[in-house]
Amino acid sequence: MTIEGGRTLNTIKTLKPLGGSLLALSVALATQNAQAASDAEAIIQNNCLACHTQEGEQAWSRISHQRKTPEGWLMTIARMQVMHGLQISDEDRRTLVKYLADRQGLAPSETEGARYALERRLNTSESFDSQAFTEMCARCHSGARVKLQRRPASEWEHLVHFHLGQWPTTEFQALARDRDWLELALNEMVPELAQTLPMDSNAWNDWQQQPEAPVAGSWTLAGHMPGKGMFHARMEVEPVSGEDQYALSLNGQYEDGTSLRGDGQAVVYTGYEWRANIEIDGQVMRQVFALQDGQLSGRMFLRDKDEVGADVVAARDVSGKSEILALQPAYIKAGTEAEISIVGTGLKGLPVLGSGVDVVEVISESPDLIRVRARAAKDASGVMVPSVGQAEGGRFAVYDRIDRVKVVPEFAVARIGGNGSSTPRVEARFEAEAWAAGADGQSGTADDYRIGFVPATWSVAPFDAVAEADRDVHFAGRMNSNTGVFTPAAAGPNPERRMMTNNAGNLKVQARVQDGLQTFNAEGQMIVTVQRWNNPPIP
Template structure:
């Protein structure tokens, strides 16, 4: 029997493999690869333009196509080089991708927001599709009914016990899969769509230039600066970042990027010695980039990121911090592009002095009148607007964000790193009725807190989960998990899993306000695909 050596395709390689090398090959090169290496399993249906069985009847995100090609390598013996795989991902993502509207509501999967709690209107979809992987993985692809049916057969062939597992063996799984789910998926996620037809006529917009950016990272706070982008040939770019955190520490780095499907921005950078990735969506006019930037190894450590190309329009990205207490004087940084001379912070807030100004930010000292009415203010810098500043006179309650999180043990000489957890304390002010939890409550913003963990229940206390599962940094809200592997110090030598309460304490004058969340610390993240 011929031995087949499986290619080593780790989660990190899969994600990093999406960035093309210098000198990207063109579409005709991708078609040459397809015709030479894919015809053993796929037949040519049409030569001009090239159309192949199966592969030409699906549309996916860049991550989705990357997973498909990797599966062909692992399961079917496809032999392609890293450059050829990158070339194919670029080709398919451009030719058979998703329109921006088709990714709305599911971008959290591409952006690695892995503590997102999914919910779906269809109970069948939740029980049939979203019980083994994220529902977003399904929603980020498009197929005709015949291809959705092929996908059901693939699942049964690859996981033959599927219909006998929990939430499957108590029903006629086959009948539900073929008669209910295939028609539902073919209707909700059809191969043909008006959005995709329209998007194909939109030309890719070059993104070279200077970009003002604003971001916010758990445990480190606000970030701002300038992202410089150069290049553009074959949708490839060089990127450099020159920014700072709110405490003045540097946020600098450089790397490379590529644009798929005319708007899907993917970048690999090294920032302050740490490998990081960017998953952004480019606006239709090419003036804005929005998404998430995160560490390559620890994708749980990331930041919401918004950028605006200088010279494209006058607009504000943020005010940092985004709140001011009535009767106080604070230093505020206004971030954006096209910043005019006249600064307006809204009723009851006066600019005392302008401390610094450049093309991307204005730093001011501002005073909020003691009688200023609580609420959001529209901030303006000349014609630039779009940011809000919250005025409050007290903090009534605090929330832990996220209120439920999953962390994973790792390291300890094993192949998988730890997957830690980052928490933030969100301050709120009650509405006019003075009661929490009503629609007119005002979110103030993220505030400093003191953090600790406690056993979530009696079993967690008996198992001493707080001792074994990891350690919470009381200032930053970063929980670092314990080491992987059996622990002989624990009952039955179990691993360092745990069920913990996450508690934030915020001082409001002499009073301590507290809030609770929950964190499950569990086993290693063995499976780490680009789309969870």
């Protein structure tokens, strides 16, 4: 990135009053950034101008008229390699992605509502206000892929023509052959996209003027992994050579005492898009976080099995700042005692969990983790905002009884695999979410409140008569009754099945939760289907 960008200049302005050493560091970083930009521009000049044309200094046809996430730019360059024979090294591709994502990325507010695709939350059920958008764009790939880019009208029109040229059968598919697809795409969809997803926006202009957020230092992480449970950890982040690149070390544990340790590398794109690979217990995990207001939030998942992952929130240690990130567990039943962990940064002072909840004992305390034994009064109930000293935050629920239970996700997809095929099995992971009735005592009203994820006993059943006749429960895979993790069966034709079909299935997911003498049952649905052969960074 060249120095005319507001983010680099603002960094220098912020650091200058703090002393000569920091000024020297900021100048070195600006020089490094300028060199990286020069390298990227040279790569474009040498590799891209056979097809693209120069439109001015640091401007090229097509390239300069789009804004995308790092994954979006990676997919664009990969498409140039696959479809147009672009020859480029992995290192040069990384340089280009960094340059383009920094210079032509998305502001944080522009990614809201679509980050599930970046974070590989592949069981998300999409819903859009525009029926035309749903039928035109979201019928072949996720709508999030479109929502995570910005173009002027002329570029959206180019995209329509690209689709029709690259996939000529587009006009003959469902939701296209019954209408004048090209007419609708050009005259209705292009104007809608240009208006709702414009190249120029105040959000992007404002974001470019924001100072760089500090990254290096110590961070506290709190997370939750379906099938495994809660965890907390410390993450040390150190800058290394290269623009916005960092070395990581992670040290923590799950609620069952299992250690969580690893080392890795991170890159920050566009000033806030955190991407890291970190090896934990011999497996590489991918971190896709957004950095805002001194916090990281997003998902950490296995790079090669992205359905196995955890929701994470993290905060950087800042002198004089105290912050609560999470309580683990974040609920207690009225009239009982429980051990609660308070995870945060700079924690100091008396922990208070809320009205009607007494801290009986402080088991251990440190600036990032306080473990207490708490007792809830028999008449306590509701959602509390805990505090430690002057810090308030997190959420703590007190309930007298469970009112209902939900299966989360309500609908999921698992995929057969392995058995000599090129793709592994894709598990499905479920949790039981408990809810309590609000002050009115009525179930299903607006003041009901979420208790949290609770232990359950899991099973599957045929979803319908067809699934029962085809014995889907027997063939499609196995559910772990304790963890809610479903492992699908092997890929390929199964000679034991009717017509030698594969091990696909349509299953009802059942959770049974015991709360004292009461038993609660909840159901969801899971489709066990075939492999996904095309699995791009943004689905």
